Amino acid sequence: MTYLLQQTILYTVPLMIVALAGVFSERSGIINIALEGLMVIGAFIGVYFVRRIILLNAPLSFGQPLLLLGMLISIIGGCLFSLLLGFAAIKLKANQTIAGSALNLLAPALVLFLILLITSQSVLNIDSRYSSNDYFMLNQEDFGLGTKLENPLGVIGNVLFNKTYITTWICLALYIGLSIILYKTKFGLRLRSCGENPQAADSLGINVYKMRYAGVLISGGLAGLGGFVYSVTTVAASSNGDVAGFGFLALAVMIFGNWKPKNIAAAALLFGLLKCIAVGYPYIDINNDGIYFLNTIGISQHIYRILPYMITLVVLAFTSKKSRAPKAEGIPYDKGER
Amino acid sequence: MAKTLDKVKSFFKSIGRWFKSLVCTIDGREAKLLTIYHKPATKSIISSLISIFVGILLGGLILLIISITSGGKISLKAVWEGFRLIFIGVFNTGRDTNGNITFGFNSTNIGNVLFRATPLILTGLSVAVAFKTGLFNIGAPGQYLMGTAVTFIVALSIPTTIVPAWIVWILSFVAGFLAGALWGVIPGVFKAFLNVHEVITCIMTNWIAANIVTSLFDNNKGIFKHLLDPSPTKNLAYLYKTTENGVVTSKMGLDVLFPGSQVNGGIIIAIVIAIIVYIILNKTTFGYELKACGSNRHAAKYAGINEKRSIILSMAIAGGLAGMSAALYYLSGNTEFYWSTYQSLPANGFNGIPIALLAYNNPVGVIFSGIFMSYLNVAGLQLKNLTPFNEYITDIIIASIVYLSAFSLAFKEILNGNFFKRKKNKLFLENSQENSTKPKIIKEEESK
Numbered sequence: 001m002t003y004l005l006q007q008t009i010l011y012t013v014p015l016m017i018v019a020l021a022g023v024f025s026e027r028s029g030i031i032n033i034a035l036e037g038l039m040v041i042g043a044f045i046g047v048y049f050v051r052r053i054i055l056l057n058a059p060l061s062f063g064q065p066l067l068l069l070g071m072l073i074s075i076i077g078g079c080l081f082s083l084l085l086g087f088a089a090i091k092l093k094a095n096q097t098i099a100g101s102a103l104n105l106l107a108p109a110l111v112l113f114l115i116l117l118i119t120s121q122s123v124l125n126i127d128s129r130y131s132s133n134d135y136f137m138l139n140q141e142d143f144g145l146g147t148k149l150e151n152p153l154g155v156i157g158n159v160l161f162n163k164t165y166i167t168t169w170i171c172l173a174l175y176i177g178l179s180i181i182l183y184k185t186k187f188g189l190r191l192r193s194c195g196e197n198p199q200a201a202d203s204l205g206i207n208v209y210k211m212r213y214a215g216v217l218i219s220g221g222l223a224g225l226g227g228f229v230y231s232v233t234t235v236a237a238s239s240n241g242d243v244a245g246f247g248f249l250a251l252a253v254m255i256f257g258n259w260k261p262k263n264i265a266a267a268a269l270l271f272g273l274l275k276c277i278a279v280g281y282p283y284i285d286i287n288n289d290g291i292y293f294l295n296t297i298g299i300s301q302h303i304y305r306i307l308p309y310m311i312t313l314v315v316l317a318f319t320s321k322k323s324r325a326p327k328a329e330g331i332p333y334d335k336g337e338r
Numbered sequence: 339m340a341k342t343l344d345k346v347k348s349f350f351k352s353i354g355r356w357f358k359s360l361v362c363t364i365d366g367r368e369a370k371l372l373t374i375y376h377k378p379a380t381k382s383i384i385s386s387l388i389s390i391f392v393g394i395l396l397g398g399l400i401l402l403i404i405s406i407t408s409g410g411k412i413s414l415k416a417v418w419e420g421f422r423l424i425f426i427g428v429f430n431t432g433r434d435t436n437g438n439i440t441f442g443f444n445s446t447n448i449g450n451v452l453f454r455a456t457p458l459i460l461t462g463l464s465v466a467v468a469f470k471t472g473l474f475n476i477g478a479p480g481q482y483l484m485g486t487a488v489t490f491i492v493a494l495s496i497p498t499t500i501v502p503a504w505i506v507w508i509l510s511f512v513a514g515f516l517a518g519a520l521w522g523v524i525p526g527v528f529k530a531f532l533n534v535h536e537v538i539t540c541i542m543t544n545w546i547a548a549n550i551v552t553s554l555f556d557n558n559k560g561i562f563k564h565l566l567d568p569s570p571t572k573n574l575a576y577l578y579k580t581t582e583n584g585v586v587t588s589k590m591g592l593d594v595l596f597p598g599s600q601v602n603g604g605i606i607i608a609i610v611i612a613i614i615v616y617i618i619l620n621k622t623t624f625g626y627e628l629k630a631c632g633s634n635r636h637a638a639k640y641a642g643i644n645e646k647r648s649i650i651l652s653m654a655i656a657g658g659l660a661g662m663s664a665a666l667y668y669l670s671g672n673t674e675f676y677w678s679t680y681q682s683l684p685a686n687g688f689n690g691i692p693i694a695l696l697a698y699n700n701p702v703g704v705i706f707s708g709i710f711m712s713y714l715n716v717a718g719l720q721l722k723n724l725t726p727f728n729e730y731i732t733d734i735i736i737a738s739i740v741y742l743s744a745f746s747l748a749f750k751e752i753l754n755g756n757f758f759k760r761k762k763n764k765l766f767l768e769n770s771q772e773n774s775t776k777p778k779i780i781k782e783e784e785s786k
Contacts, residue, residue: 033537084741094744097474097537101691102741109733116728117404244681248541255538302553305680309542309549313528316539320532 004273006163007280012272013171014039014230018250019257019264020175021222024182026259028215029195029208029328030089033100035223036247037107038078040239042224043231044111044124045077046070047239051126064166067136067232071167071225078224079217081107086216090209093332108241115241124239136232138164167229174225178218179261191215195326198333208333223247252312258323274308382698386743389696390710393739397424397731404727412726420725424735427717430724439724447720449592449599451712453670456604457482459708460663461690463615464522464656466699468536470619471652472632477525477540478660479687480547481518485661486675486684487551488517489668490577494565498584506585507669514665515658521547522657523650530646536653544687548680555677566677576674586671604666609705611662615655616701628652660687692740711736 018035025032032038050070081103088099115124182188193201194211202208230243253271257264281304316323358364360371374380398421405412419439423430428447431440461478468475493510525539554562557574566574567582580586590603619625630638631648639645663686667673693711697703718732 088741088744092745098695098744099741101476101695102737102744105688105692105740106734106737109730109737113400113728113730113734116730117726242682245541245545252538252541255535300553300556300559302549302556302680306546306549309545313539313542313546316534317528317532320528320534323534325535 002162003280004276007276008269008272009168010165010233010272011275011279012268013168013233014226014246015250015253015271016175016265016268017171017229018223018226018247019253019268020178020261021219021226022251022254023259023261023264024178024191024215024222025219026254026329027182027192027195027326028212029198029326029331029333030085030212030216030219031096031100031330032082032085032216032219032223033097033251034082034085034103034107034247035219035250036243036245037100037104038081038220038223039227039230039243039247040107040111040241041081042074042078042227043243044114044227044239044241045224046074046228047124047126047231047237048114048118049073050237051124054126063136064138067166068170070232071170071228074224074228075221076224078220078222078227080220081224082216082220085220086213089332090212090216093334096330096332104247111239112241115239122240126237136165136167136237138166165229165233167232171225171229174222175261175265178222182261187214192326194333195328198328202333202335212333223250226250249308255323255325256312256315258319259326270311271308274304274311278304278307379700382700383703386696386698386703386707389739389742389745392742393735394424396738397421397735400731400734401727416725416727420721420727420731423721423724424714424717424732427720428713430720433724445596446598447716449596449601451709451716452592452596452605453600453602454712454715455709456608456670457663457667457686458689458693458711459605459608459612459705460659460666461687462693462697462704462708462711463612463690463701464659464663465690465694466697466701466704467615467619467628467659468652468656469694469699470632471628471649472635473526473529473536473649473652473656475522475525475540475653475656475660476537476691477522477543477657478690479683480540480544481521481657481660482664482684482687483544483547483551483679484521485514485518485664486668487554488661489514489665490565490580490675491554491562493580493585493669494578494583496583503584503586506583507587510580510585510669511662511665514661516661518661518664519654519658522653522655522660526650526653529653530649544683545680548683552678552680557677560677572674575678576676579671579674580669581671585669587666587669600670600672602670604670607666608663608708611659612701612705615659619701624651660690663690689736692736695740695743 018039021038022032022035047070050066053066053069084106085096085099085103088094089096112122115122118124182191190201190206191211191214193206194208194215198208201211226246227243230246231237231239249271250268253264253267257267278301281301355364359367359369361369363369368376398417401417401420402414405414405417422439426441428451429441429444430447431442431444434440461482464478464481465475489510492513493506496506496509498506521543524543525536528534528539529536554560555566555577557563557566563574565577566572567576567578568574587602587604587607589601590606592601592603592605593599595601619629627638627643627648628651630641630643631645631652635645635649638648664684667686668675689711693704693707696707696710714732714736715729718729721727721731722729
């Protein structure tokens with residue numbers, strides 16, 4: 001049970017944050033199909049930064065502060081890369097899907113090119129000296145809660161304080177904070193209006209271009225962060241020009257969640273759970289009785305792997321009538337049009 | 339004698355007039371070169387060429403930056419060599435005794451360019467056909483994978499001792515086509531009847547296909563695990579090549595033209611298919627219906643076109659083309675298929691997107707952009723072998739070219755001479771109308 005919850009959270013958090021990235025961009029009216037590419041870039045920049053700092057033996061080259069710096073850098077990297085999308089889609093009124101696909105092609109190519117030059121391998125690790133899998137992991141001892149054998153709070157305590165990452169809690173805070181900004185502030189309202197009816201927004205004195213740039217930049221930052229978080233928590237802080245389709249999955253989560261943060265959180269949780277089952281079903285012990293139920297019923301692993309995608313298809317088929325994309329999404333804003 | 343002289347004179351005069359008419363206005367008619375220049379197709383080609391040129395320059399710039407920041411590890415000479423290799427790497431013939439890169443006719447490389455272009459042209463067509471109907475077929479990798487699996491199953495399962503090999507070849511080719519088409523129909527149906535965006539269904543079906551194919555050939559429980567190659571070097575990680583059953587694409591004499599390369603008749607088949615697709619799209623009612631749906635689904639419906647049928651058929655054709663791409667690639671007999679593919683999707687499928695975009699979705703243009711793409715790929719391999727750089731630089735270049743081609747609107751306006759005018763005079767709306775005839779990929783009215 002503990003394992004199931006822990007792993008589910010690890011898969012859910014990047015999905016959530018990247019889906020929110022998609023929301024910010026699309027609600028301002030720019031289709032962001034480049035989430036995957038942004039994640040790849042964010043993961044690479046974050047990992048590369050952490051690696052450089054460790055190799056330089058610079059101050060702060062340890063544990064959590066370094067991780068925080070890495071997160072910041074990956075946000076900046078994502079922002080910069082998303083400017084390419086913003087420039088093409090907003091300034092040059094290019095086709096947003098094409099520009100986004102181009103970034104999806106560019107990101108892995110650029111990252112692999114650089115990684116091969118840096119390490120002459122196809123994977124970039126933070127440092128060979130650390131078995132990096134748990135380098136950034138927080139255990140009970142870090143919270144002063146005794147050794148691993150004691151279980152001060154049972155399952156929930158384990159999930160909260162054992163084998164956890166600081167990134168998880170920061171991302172959750174960011175998610176809630178940004179959702180509030182999107183719905184409860186002037187800025188959020190203006191941003192959303194640009195995705196629904198930019199002409200009307202403009203007539204009320206809102207600078208549509210600025211709002212869309214803001215949407216794309218926030219989107220890029222969040223997606224970059226999501227990529228780095230994914231890399232730290234699930235692939236031992238390495239970067240190989242690939243995030244296993246998480247960016248596209250986040251896109252699905254976003255559509256699934258109907259472009260609304262609350263629904264997206266639920267959808268991401270569902271996906272995280274399915275993803276966790278697909279990867280770790282032989283180790284999942286739901287009621288702690290030592291029997292790995294999912295492993296014993298003898299369903300092929302491929303079925304578990306197909307499940308998240310299959311369920312998305314089925315649910316999309318049933319909910320498509322209710323699905324409501326931002327109205328002006330994908331249409332370049334032209335002041336002369338009314 | 340004088341008569342013949344006159345004839346010759348008038349002949350030369352007419353040639354002169356023709357050349358003059360190319361560049362000058364005669365009898366009130368516009369100069370022919372200008373007429374050609376004013377055609378939209380020419381402008382598309384020119385803006386594609388600009389994208390390609392700028393993209394390659396960008397690649398050179400990246401090499402230069404890396405050389406400068408490497409602190410002397412990578413010399414400027416290597417950059418210059420790398421840059422030349424990107425342009426004409428296919429004509430590279432290795433290094434001479436002084437260590438200088440030499441260039442000349444290299445039949446192996448040119449043949450390999452054609453060989454690699456075969457699947458690329460077909461997946462490019464797949465994406466292009468869907469684009470013409472206003473659909474973004476990002477599902478080509480999944481359709482390609484289904485085509486791969488079914489082609490292999492048919493090609494390896496029917497014993498050639500009973501059925502002649504060429505019949506098996508045709509059967510597996512058709513089976514690959516059908517498998518891809520079926521897989522393409524799924525997003526089509528979702529789009530037509532349920533109005534689910536095709537991008538999302540395509541992504542889902544991609545990963546479902548990847549998992550299904552993996553489970554089919556799983557070396558533990560898969561139904562078709564007897565098709566895996568148990569030899570020690572392959573160790574069940576790959577399927578048998580189709581040559582195991584004697585099923586292989588005819589070389590059609592191309593191996594004589596390009597000795598030492600992997601080229602086969604597949605490239606000819608691909609080009610023929612591209613031309614057929616061109617004819618269907620541009621010369622038939624059916625093609626017109628598809629394009630009408632792409633321009634405006636609702637207007638097409640109003641005009642009496644069955645838009646649902648058009649969407650589904652378009653996706654079926656797109657999927658079928660991707661399936662054929664896989665069939666041609668693997669029936670060549672010198673390619674292997676790594677079955678455990680549930681974590682990665684085939685690059686051949688995704689590369690269809692840039693190829694179609696570069697060709698402005700014109701099926702004939704796809705032939706050239708497909709060959710260009712594989713040209714760059716082969717050049718990238720030369721770069722990897724001969725310089726400190728690696729082959730991913732060509733992927734960067736391709737991505738930049740696609741990114742630049744998204745600016746086609748801006749490029750075309752520069753070519754039309756309106757780009758700078760518009761800033762001064764915002765009433766210049768007629769020209770922006772002309773540009774909007776290109777089908778918009780995602781139309782928002784549909785999501786209501």
